[in-house]
Amino acid sequence: MATVTLDTLRKEFDNGRIVAVDDVSLDVADGEFVTVVGPSGCGKSTTLRMIAGLESPTSGSIRIGGEDVTDLHARDRDVAMVFQNYALYPHKTVRENMAFGLRMSTDLSKAERREKVDETAEMMGIEELLDDTPGELSGGQKQRVALGRAIVREPDVFLFDEPLSNLDAKLRTTMRTEIQRLQDELGVTSIYVTHDQEEAMTMGDRLAILDGGELQQTGRPKDVYERP
Ligand code: ADP
Ligand code: ADP
Secondary structure (H helix, E strand, C coil): CCCEEEEEEEEEEHHHCEEEEEEEEEEECCCCEEEEECCCCCCHHHHHHHHHCCCCCCEEEEEECCEECCCCCHHHCCEEEECCCCCCCCCCCHHHHHHHHHHHHCCCCHHHHHHHHHHHHHHHCCHHHCCCCHHHCCHHHHHHHHHHHHHHCCCCEEEEECCCCCCCHHHHHHHHHHHHHHHHHHCCEEEEEECCHHHHHHCCCEEEEEECCEEEEEECHHHHHHCC
């Protein structure tokens, strides 16, 4: 587990013509679940990608567990990201997809890796799918695999980029409950991005509202939405 601290984090594109993230400062506590909500194009994805190390900030800093990771490569950060489009390797099996992240980030033996993947697959209810390839899976199953791949690494921080947007309404409800169960069980610091206000209301300990790249306010869901 770890804190995440964003200090005047900024990202410009096109030589400053686009300010995607406009000096955002945010403290996420150890084990806290923060949901970042805002309309499409408000900078949610860019913020997450900077925390993950997939995009470099124009200015400002990012600390994880007190360590300044602003200039660290993605693979040297103890974060796992879950994407809207799952981002699974199509030609690898579910087992290989899940083991891939492990190989990058730990020095476990082959047998230990196998055991970890088995344990996590069971936790996610995908143990029957381990030999399948992503093309054989439904959207909900793919997202379970993507969650499993993130969990198996036991990261300090989970980053969720609209993970449920491509699922139908019923599956979204199921997976919301699932993600909350995982959060309760694992207690990992989590930042969850969505444009869906209803989702934002029901997920997370705290909401952060982003608009035009700026952080408008943060607070408990109930307090944020009850204000006029
Ligand atoms: P959101 O995730 O909230 O939909 P994004 O972070 O994807 O928002 O995008 C924020 C803004 O930055 C948008 O105006 C988007 O078009 C722009 N943007 C994002 N990535 C790039 C990029 N690689 N090049 C230029 N503009 C970008
Ligand atoms: P999201 O809102 O989830 O980021 P998008 O479809 O907006 O999804 O962005 C997908 C990818 O395209 C991201 O890597 C983002 O950085 C990039 N992107 C978004 N807007 C632009 C843009 N105006 N110019 C170039 N790349 C962009």
